[in-house]
Amino acid sequence: MEISGYYDREANLLDAVKKLRENNISIKDVFSPYPVHGLDLAMGLKRSWLPKAAFVGGAIGAISGFGLQAWVFTRAYPINIGGKPFLSVPSFIPVTFECAILFAALSIVLAYLFKSNLGAGADNKIYDERATDDHFVVVLDASNFVHNDAEKIKMKLEETGALDIKYHN
Amino acid sequence: MENIKLTFKFSKKIKIVLGSLILFGLIALAYGILNFSSEKVWSALVLNSVNFVTISLGATFFIAIHIITQSGWHVSLQRIPEAISMYLPIGAIILILMIFGINHVYHWTHEIHHDPVISGKEAYLNIPFFVIRLVIYLSVWTLLTLKLRKLSKNSDIDDGLKFYNKSRTYAALFLVFFAISIVIFAWDWLMSIEAHWFSTLFGWYVMAGVIVKSFALIIIVLAILRSLGYFEFITTDNIHDLARYLFSFGIFWMYLWFSQFMLIWYANLPEETFYFVKRVENYKFLFLLNVVLNFAIPFLVLIVRKFRRILWIVTSMAVIVFMGQWVDQYLMIFPGSMKEVQSIGFFDIGLTIGFFGLFLWVVLKSLTKANLLPENHPYLNESFHYKNI
Numbered sequence: 001m002e003i004s005g006y007y008d009r010e011a012n013l014l015d016a017v018k019k020l021r022e023n024n025i026s027i028k029d030v031f032s033p034y035p036v037h038g039l040d041l042a043m044g045l046k047r048s049w050l051p052k053a054a055f056v057g058g059a060i061g062a063i064s065g066f067g068l069q070a071w072v073f074t075r076a077y078p079i080n081i082g083g084k085p086f087l088s089v090p091s092f093i094p095v096t097f098e099c100a101i102l103f104a105a106l107s108i109v110l111a112y113l114f115k116s117n118l119g120a121g122a123d124n125k126i127y128d129e130r131a132t133d134d135h136f137v138v139v140l141d142a143s144n145f146v147h148n149d150a151e152k153i154k155m156k157l158e159e160t161g162a163l164d165i166k167y168h169n
Numbered sequence: 170m171e172n173i174k175l176t177f178k179f180s181k182k183i184k185i186v187l188g189s190l191i192l193f194g195l196i197a198l199a200y201g202i203l204n205f206s207s208e209k210v211w212s213a214l215v216l217n218s219v220n221f222v223t224i225s226l227g228a229t230f231f232i233a234i235h236i237i238t239q240s241g242w243h244v245s246l247q248r249i250p251e252a253i254s255m256y257l258p259i260g261a262i263i264l265i266l267m268i269f270g271i272n273h274v275y276h277w278t279h280e281i282h283h284d285p286v287i288s289g290k291e292a293y294l295n296i297p298f299f300v301i302r303l304v305i306y307l308s309v310w311t312l313l314t315l316k317l318r319k320l321s322k323n324s325d326i327d328d329g330l331k332f333y334n335k336s337r338t339y340a341a342l343f344l345v346f347f348a349i350s351i352v353i354f355a356w357d358w359l360m361s362i363e364a365h366w367f368s369t370l371f372g373w374y375v376m377a378g379v380i381v382k383s384f385a386l387i388i389i390v391l392a393i394l395r396s397l398g399y400f401e402f403i404t405t406d407n408i409h410d411l412a413r414y415l416f417s418f419g420i421f422w423m424y425l426w427f428s429q430f431m432l433i434w435y436a437n438l439p440e441e442t443f444y445f446v447k448r449v450e451n452y453k454f455l456f457l458l459n460v461v462l463n464f465a466i467p468f469l470v471l472i473v474r475k476f477r478r479i480l481w482i483v484t485s486m487a488v489i490v491f492m493g494q495w496v497d498q499y500l501m502i503f504p505g506s507m508k509e510v511q512s513i514g515f516f517d518i519g520l521t522i523g524f525f526g527l528f529l530w531v532v533l534k535s536l537t538k539a540n541l542l543p544e545n546h547p548y549l550n551e552s553f554h555y556k557n558i
C-alpha cells in the first residue's frame with residue numbers, strides 16, 4: 001500500500017519533505033513537473049553517479065576510437081597519407097576526442113534512462129495526472145504500516161499543508 | 170564575523186621573506202650577467218616581465234568578466250585579483266625597460282635590411298611602431314585597471330551599487346580592448362621572436378595561457394593568504410569555482426595548443442614547420458613536459474569533484490599549471506632568440522623567483538590599501554550563500 005500527498009507550492013513541498021523525514025517517515029519518491037531546487041538535499045538523496053558513468057563511457061570511447069583508427073591504418077587498410085607514418089598519433093586525436101564525447105554523452109543518457117526506469121518498455125505508475133501539470137506528489141511506502149500508523153501519517157501530511165491525500169493498492 | 174580579519178597587515182616578517190626572494194633574484198641576475206651571453210640574460214628578463222605583466226592583466230580580466238556578467242560568487246575574494254592587477258603599472262615600467270634589450274632578443278630589429286622575409290614585414294615590424302604599440306596598450310590597460318580598482322575602493326566608503334554600475338562601462342571597454350590588444354601583444358613580444366614564422370592562432374593560444382596562469386596565481390595568492398590567517402571567510406564553494414576555472418581554461422589552452430600544432434604538422438609547409446622542428450628536436454623533454462604539466466596532471470586530478478573542493482590539492486595544481494605556463498613561455502622565447510640549445514638552470518629559475526618576490530610584494534602592499542572584503546558590493550551576500558552542485 002502507498003500513501004500520496006499532493007501539494008501546489010514548492011515551499012510547502014520542501015517543508016513537508018523535511019518534516020516527514022524528521023518524524024522518521026521514509027519517503028519513497030517525490031514527483032514534480034519541474035526540478036525543484038534543494039529537493040534532493042531535503043530528501044537526503046545521495047550524489048548522482050552519472051558523472052562516473054560519463055567518465056567510464058568517455059574513457060571507453062577514447063580507447064575504442066583510438067584503437068579503431070590504429071587498427072584500420074596499420075592492419076586493415078594502411079594508406080600512405082601525405083607521407084606520414086601509418087601510426088600518426090596527432091591525426092588520430094580529433095576522432096579520439098569526438099568518440100570520447102559521443103560515448104560519454106550516450107552513456108549518460110543510457111545510465112539516466114536505466115536509473116530512473118524510463119525509456120522503451122518501462123512501466124511506471126502514474127499516481128495522479130496532476131503531477132505532470134501543476135502539483136507536487138510525495139509518495140510514502142505504507143506496506144508495513146498498521147492501521148494507526150496510516151492515520152498518524154495522514155495527519156502529518158495534512159499538517160504540512162497537503163491539499164489531497166490518496167491511498168493506492 | 171567578529172574574529173575575521175578584514176584588513177591585511179604587511180608584517181615585517183613577510184617583508185623580510187619577500188625581500189630575500191628579490192635579493193635572490195638579483196644574485197641570479199648578477200650571476201647570469203657574469204656567466205652568460207647578453208642574449209640569454211635579456212631573453213630571461215623578457216620572459217619574466219612578459220609573464221608577470223600578463224598575469225596581472227589576466228587578474229583585471231577576471232574582475233571585468235565578472236562585473237559584466239553580474240556574477241556574485243567571487244565577491245568575497247575579489248580583492249585578491251584586484252591586488253594582483255595592481256602589479257600592472259610596475260610591470261609595465263619593467264616591460265618598457267625591456268626595449269633597451271630588444272636587439273638581443275628580436276633578430277628582426279637588426280636584420281631588417283638583409284633579410285627579404287623580414288623586410289617584407291617592415292611596415293609592421295619596426296622599432297618605432299613597436300614602441301608606439303607598446304605604449305598604447307600598456308597605458309590603456311593601466312588606466313582601465315586603475316579606474317576599476319578606484320571604483321571598487323570607493324564602494325567601501327560610499328554606496329556600493331552606484332560604483333558598481335559605473336564600473337560596468339569600464340569593464341566592457343576593458344574586455345573589448347583586452348581581446349584585441351592581447352593578440353597584438355602576443356605577436357609583438359612572443360611571435361616576432363621567430364620573425365619568419367607566423368600562426369593565425371598564436372594570439373588566442375597566448376591569451377588562453379594568460380588567463381589560465383592568472384587564475385592559477387589567484388589561487389596561489391589565496392592559499393598564501395589563507396596560511397597567514399586571512400580570508401577565512403572563503404567558502405569551499407568559492408574554492409570549487411576557482412578550481413573549475415583552472416580545469417576548464419586548462420582544457421581550453423590545450424585545445425588551442427593542439428589545434429595550432431596539428432594543423433602545422435598536417436599541412437607540413439616548411440615555412441611553418443621549422444618552428445616545431447626546432448622545439449621538438451632540441452627541447453624534446455620540455456616540449457612534452459609542457460603538455461604534461463599544463464594538461465595531463467591538472468586534468469586527471471581536477472576531474473574529480475572531491476579534489477576540486479580541497480584547497481591544498483587545488484593549490485598544488487595551480488603551482489603545476491604556473492610552472493607549465495612558464496615552460497610554455499620558455500619554449501616560445503629561448504629556441505627563437507638563442508642559436509645554441511639552452512638548458513634551464515639556477516639563473517632562469519632564480520630570476521623567476523626574484524620576479525615572483527617583487528610581484529608578491531606589490532600584491533600584498535596593495536592588499537593593505539583596502540578592506541579585504543568589499544562590504545558594500547551589491548552581490549556580497551551571494552558569495553557566502555550559494556551552493557555548487
